[in-house]
Amino acid sequence: MNWSEISIHTTNEAIEPISNILHEAGASGVVIEDPKELTKERVDKFGEIYQLDPDDYPDTGVNVKAYISVNSFLAETVDGIKQAITNLKAFDIDIGANMVEISEVNEEDWATAWKKYYHPVKISSTFTIVPTWEDYTPVSSDELIIELDPGMAFGTGTHPTTVMCIQALERMVKEGDRIIDVGTGSGVLSIASALLQAKDIRALDLDEVAVTSARENIKLNNVSHKVSVQQGNLLTEQTEQAEVIVANILAEVIMLFVEDAYKLVLPGGTFITSGIIQQKKKQVKDELITAGFVIEEVIAMEDWVAIIAKKPTDHAGE
Numbered sequence: 459m460n461w462s463e464i465s466i467h468t469t470n471e472a473i474e475p476i477s478n479i480l481h482e483a484g485a486s487g488v489v490i491e492d493p494k495e496l497t498k499e500r501v502d503k504f505g506e507i508y509q510l511d512p513d514d515y516p517d518t519g520v521n522v523k524a525y526i527s528v529n530s531f532l533a534e535t536v537d538g539i540k541q542a543i544t545n546l547k548a549f550d551i552d553i554g555a556n557m558v559e560i561s562e563v564n565e566e567d568w569a570t571a572w573k574k575y576y577h578p579v580k581i582s583s584t585f586t587i588v589p590t591w592e593d594y595t596p597v598s599s600d601e602l603i604i605e606l607d608p609g610m611a612f613g614t615g616t617h618p619t620t621v622m623c624i625q626a627l628e629r630m631v632k633e634g635d636r637i638i639d640v641g642t643g644s645g646v647l648s649i650a651s652a653l654l655q656a657k658d659i660r661a662l663d664l665d666e667v668a669v670t671s672a673r674e675n676i677k678l679n680n681v682s683h684k685v686s687v688q689q690g691n692l693l694t695e696q697t698e699q700a701e702v703i704v705a706n707i708l709a710e711v712i713m714l715f716v717e718d719a720y721k722l723v724l725p726g727g728t729f730i731t732s733g734i735i736q737q738k739k740k741q742v743k744d745e746l747i748t749a750g751f752v753i754e755e756v757i758a759m760e761d762w763v764a765i766i767a768k769k770p771t772d773h774a775g776e
């Protein structure tokens with residue numbers, strides 16, 4: 459996975475609300491660079507005094523930094539963050555210079571740095587996502603754990619669109635269901651389906667890197683016997699129907715295969731879509747309805763929506 463660093467130069471007062479905005483936008487960790495830190499004496503855990511580099515700190519104000527995975531949603535995510543920070547002014551929060559800088563994080567630097575910011579996250583009443591290098595003890599006996607090494611593919615599992623898809627799967631998947639996961643990325647939605655007792659899961663992605671990452675994560679979670687990973691474009695090579703199709707891809711891409719999804723969902727089955735920015739909600743809903751789906755529910759998280767659509771059981775003429 460490639461990462462972008464987003465750095466916001468702001469005031470002390472705005473640290474907390476901005477950190478919340480960044481967390482809600484999917485950042486797994488936030489770093490505060492406050493020049494006050496430079497004057498504190500520091501001792502590391504081996505007793506050595508270490509010094510911070512003043513060049514890393516602003517002269518005034520603070521930098522709030524977060525790391526966000528570079529994926530097809532990056533532009534929308536950054537726009538959403540900027541807008542949410544500007545909106546803080548309406549609450550009389552001084553956001554200072556509010557200078558926002560985006561930079562790519564060199565992959566080698568990231569290989570050692572990013573693991574600090576990625577920790578177990580409880581993303582629903584049932585599921586906790588646990589990075590492979592963390593020890594985690596389940597809090598309750600019915601908690602389901604997804605172990606993930608996102609590697610280079612999309613999905614630390616904590617993006618709002620992924621979280622909404624998992625929550626929708628929790629509600630819609632029944633034991634023994636067949637599932638098609640379009641745009642599987644790290645394989646997270648297929649793993650969640652397998653843990654929810656679905657039995658025959660097809661994880662599809664166009665990107666070879668995602669296919670490799672999904673295979674590794676599926677093996678890691680001991681669900682290879684239930685999930686097959688295939689490289690391919692949307693649903694073009696699929697012929698077998700399924701009770702549930704889930705797709706977390708941009709709205710523009712979803713709209714390309716709504717009709718194929720309708721053919722492949724069994725009557726009474728469900729099509730879960732996300733990756734839909736609020737502004738595109740109506741367009742996607744209209745496409746789903748035109749194809750024959752009935753909208754069961756629209757879930758929203760920050761700027762994103764997920765739509766749960768049902769294929770009616772009584773569709774005369776088919």
Ligand SMILES: C[S@@+](CC[C@H](N)C(=O)[O-])C[C@H]1O[C@@H](n2cnc3c(N)ncnc32)[C@H](O)[C@@H]1O
Nearest residue numbers: 612613620641642643663664665668691692706
């Ligand atoms: C936003 S990620 C979602 C990953 C994962 N399902 C999740 O929810 O975290 C979208 C994925 O769709 C894949 N994708 C994009 N266009 C596709 C296409 N035409 N056919 C199949 N997969 C595609 C991308 O490679 C990417 O892995």
